[in-house]
Each structure stands twice: as C-alpha cells, then as structure tokens.
Amino acid sequence: MARWVRPALCALRLWGPAGWRSLYTEVRDVPGKGHQGPSPGRTDAVAASLWGVRKASCAVGLAALNSGITGGRRPVSSSASASSIFGSGGNGKEKLFLQDLAELIRAGACRKAVVMVGAGVSTPSGIPDFRSPRSGLYSNLQRYDLPYPEAIFELTFFHHNPKPFFALAKELHPGSYRPNVIHYFLRLLHDKGLLLRLYTQNIDGLERAAGIPASKLVEAHGSFASATCTVCRRPFPGKDVWDEVMVDRIPRCPVCTGIVKPDIVFFGETLPQRFLLHVVDFPMADVLLILGTSLEVEPFASLSEAVRSSVPRLLINRDLVGPFAWRPRSRDVVQLGDMVHSVERLVELLGWTEELRDLMRQEAEKLNGRDR
Template sequence: QAVFTFALKSISLLWLPVGINYLKGGTPPTQKTLEDIARGIREREYEKIVVMVGAGISTPSGIPDFRSPGSGLYDNLQQYNLPYAEAIFDISYFQHNPNPFFALAKELYPGNYRPNVAHYFVRLLHDKGQLLKLYTQNIDGLERMAGIPPRKLVEAHGTFSTATCTVCRKEYPGEELRPGIMAGTVPKCSTCKGVIKPDIIFFGEELPLQFFSYLTDFPVADLLIVMGTALEVEPFASLAYAVRNSVPRLLINRDLVGPFASRSPRHNDVIQLGDIVDGVRRLVDAMDCKEELDSLMTNSNQKL
C-alpha cells in the first residue's frame, strides 16, 4: 500500500485568521461549557464531528499498559531484556528480535477485550450521522468492535486486521495469524518463510495513506473531541491544531494536554478533566442520550 512521510508543524497557522476577529474590536465571546457542546450535538448544530482518541479510552476495558513497572505485561516482557520499553515498537529491533512484539500482540489481539462507553459514544455519533471521522492512536481494534465502520476510522498507528510479510510483502488477513500468535509462535510467510508482521506502524516506518485524509477532514470539521491521549506522539498530536479557530474543541482526559494546556486557550475550548468514562457519561447525560447509549451498548455486547 502507498505510504508517505509528512511533518505536521505549526499546522494551525494555516487557519490562524479564522475566528479571532473579535481581537480587532468588539466583545470577546463567552467561554463555552460542556452543556453548550452537548446541546450543539443534540440540536445537530455539529454534523461533521472529528474525534481523536488514544490509549486512555481503552484502559477502562482492561487493556494493560506495557510501560508500567508492576503490570503483568511489563513483567512478562522483561524476559526479553528490552533496551527500553518502546523498543517493542521499533522496526529495527523487531527485525532483530520479533518475539517481544508477538508477546505483546498475544495480549492485545482483538477479541481479548471489549469496548467501553467511550467507544460506544463515538459509535452513537456515527449512528446519528454526525461523525465525520474517528482518528485513533490505538491498535486494540476496540473501535471496530464497537461497530465503527472502516470508512469512518483512521487507525493512525496501524491495525491488526491485516498483516504483511516483511520479506516478500505478501498480504494476509489478520485473523489468519491469530491461532499462531495465541500459541506463542512467530508467524511465517507461506511463500518465503519471512516473518509476517501485523500492519501496526512501528517507529521508523512511514504512515499509512489513510492518515492523510486529515487534509480534507479537519478543514470542514465543526467540532473536535479529544479523549484519552497525551498528545505527545507526532504527527498525530499536531492534528489537534488543524481545525479552524472558530471550531469548538472538547477535551475529555485525565490531564491537560497539547493546545488545551496553553496559557491562552481558545474561548471555544471546553475541558472535562478526570476519569474518561465519567466525562463521557456527563456529556451523554447532558445530551439526553443516556438510555440510547445504554441500549446500544447492551445490544452490541450481546453480539460480541
């Protein structure tokens, strides 16, 4: 598949003049609230919503944090003597020793965990016809399991749903690798016996073509929701700057991150700090959609 490398630096400068005319005179607009955002969604003021998510939305589902000493997964990986935790996603290290990655893959492979309220909230936006696109840093597949269709999903760091031989580039369905990975073996190509790697984007690899749909998605978005991400890994992190200045941005997160940590936040930035699930629930309650979301979760979980 076609891939490109690209740097997102100061991308918000492309839209800097938008939405700041009040600085030239007039009354500054009133700071928006969570209730304002909820009302805008409920009344369909926002119909092209872009959502950005990271690992924080999946920890309530029980996804282990491989970076945290004391977690079972971290301890299991120590037998491989990783030079540093992130080496598990370094393509050069993978080519030298793929075993640590496949130990992690065994834990994270889609089907081991279930989506939670944060995933289903995004699915609810899709069902209402208001989701333009979901951009995720996660590789756990929970967005797909929640019923968000691939055309509405940008898996910025790759996916387990497909895989490719690292030698001859033969492509495989991700599910074909599952039995071997669950058995603790490294999958090998049936054609050349090379190692088959799930299409996860490693450090040192180029981004998938689908990532660049941001060039058309973000300029037309009318609401940006950011959940469960530290906004530290580029170029994903810079996407938070890519909506027009007039577009509201909602952060539901444990900590202040990225543009939301600025000393001069936009008047239409809304911040809901604390537990992700609690924050999503507060938004959904304010939208008067609690029963609708609960019904969606119940019906979807019965099918998993």
C-alpha cells in the first residue's frame, strides 16, 4: 500500500468526501504523483472540520488533540499515536551524521523535504525577540503598559487595547527586514524541486520575501498577507492594513467600523486550514529538516514526530529540543550552535555554495531595486 494511502483514509474519515477532495487538490501534484506544479489552495471545504479534530479517533497525537487545533505548550509526555497514524516504515539502525545526510540528498535518496522553522531562522535578519528586555522593541511596547509581553497576542487584551499589536506589526513591516542565508537555502531547496512543504511558526513573511511560493508554505501562526474585520468578518488584503498601520492608525472596517485584524493566530484561535496539509505531507516526506524552533508550542511541535521512523530528521538549532532530547531516533542528525554557520556547513557539503551565493546576489539586487 502506498505510504500516503493510510493518512488519506484518515483524512476521509475525519472530513468526509468533500473535505478529502479539497485536501487531494492540494497534494495531488507532489513530485512523483504524475502532475507538475502545485494546484491553487482549495481547502475551504476543510475549514469546518478543524473543530472536529479533537473528537476524531484518527488523531495526530494525544498532545495535539488535548490542545485542539489551537496553540499551547507541549507536555512532558509524548504521543506514540502520531507514528501509528502516519506509518512507521522501516527502522533504520545506522547512525547518521551531517555529511551522510548531505550525501543522501546529493544521491537523490531524499527528494521530498518537509521543513519546520521557528524564530531562530529570522534572528540573523535582525528581528528582535519582543519578549527580551534588551531589545528596543520590548522597550517600545512597554509604554503601552502590557501586563506581560505575551498579552500582545491575546484577543481579550487586543480588543481592550490594539495599539501594542499594531506597534509590533509596524516593526515587522515587509521591507524592514530582509531574508538571510537560511531563508535562501530553503529557497534553493524549492528551486531544485526538493521542497515538499515549508511549515513556519514565523509571522515576519521572510519566507515569502525569499521567493518561496505561497503554495509551498504553511504559515502555522498566520501572516500579514490578509486580514479580517473582528466584527463583521469581512476579509481584506494585507495592504489595506499596512496603509493604516504605517501612519499609526488603527485599521477599521469601512462597513461596520470594527477593528481589522491581520490574520495572525492569537492564543486560543484556530490555526489556518492549510495546517491540515500535514496529514498528507509528513507521511510522504523522505527527510525532515527542523531549524530554529524550541518545539514547545502545540500542535506544531508534534509534527516533529509525524514522519516515518525510517526518515532522517535534521535539527539545526541553538539547543537540543523536543524529541531530539527525550526520545531520539537512530537516524536523527543534530547540529547545535550558530544557525548560520550550521546551514552554511550543510550547503558546503551539498556542493551548493556558489549557487547559494548567486541566488543571494540576484535577490539582493531585486530588493535594492524595490527600495529605490
């Protein structure tokens, strides 16, 4: 049985024929399935199923279910159900190192890479951690008398005082920061036809700025590319919000005067419907790359265990985190320390150094042209 059939049947059980057809539209053009290029996103029929995932017997994992489809901290215990749902595959026993993984990719043994990234990927671009007292962004937000930094992403506080959130949004305006070598490495994966999907926790839009198409992205915590009125739910393009935010105005709906909120996932909100693509993406993956994330926020964190046990997993991070710390697999590869140095080392082992430099030079020229 093809390794994607089992999760496909799971999706059918969860969402019914209509939901499955929408999911199928998204994934049918994955390399090796007979079509070229991804289809436009058509997961509208799946939206209603998000609320039903909690009750589904075909579950991603107990930890993810307990938090529904909303964000939350990862518990100490892990879920064994993810591997049973997504397929366990063979059990590779040999220990892998970074060079071994690079050789597998070069040899064409890994051609469907799923990537998970977090805030550590954007730090080299100069984006500060708004929770750090050492950052100027934190100081700017303190004038709004936040009870604690995370309140900026709580709906109750947002409705009481939306100014801190829009101050943060202005700081993250596209063009304020540029993609770095890590983003362009991921773009190169796409250009070479090796990127199945990129799952990001970041809301800075630097993956898009690096040229990775939206069809290859799952922005798990939302993005500024679109917005919605908090009262009448009317949708708006992200540009309408930026026009107001950049002149320090709270964006308002022209119909009902409600606050227009960018489609960023706040605490307790449902994740974007595209997040459901993980049901098919992860069992199809033949390599999993995890970069710059603490693997603490659910349900994103549980995805790190959703690939088959025979699939190599690479962690490039400052610290040892998640299952790499408390339940490692024999085919795990871990590179700790400076993110940029680790990615550059991988690129060197892949033999892509010159290609990456050329890509970054071309993209820098494009961005410089836009700034003029």
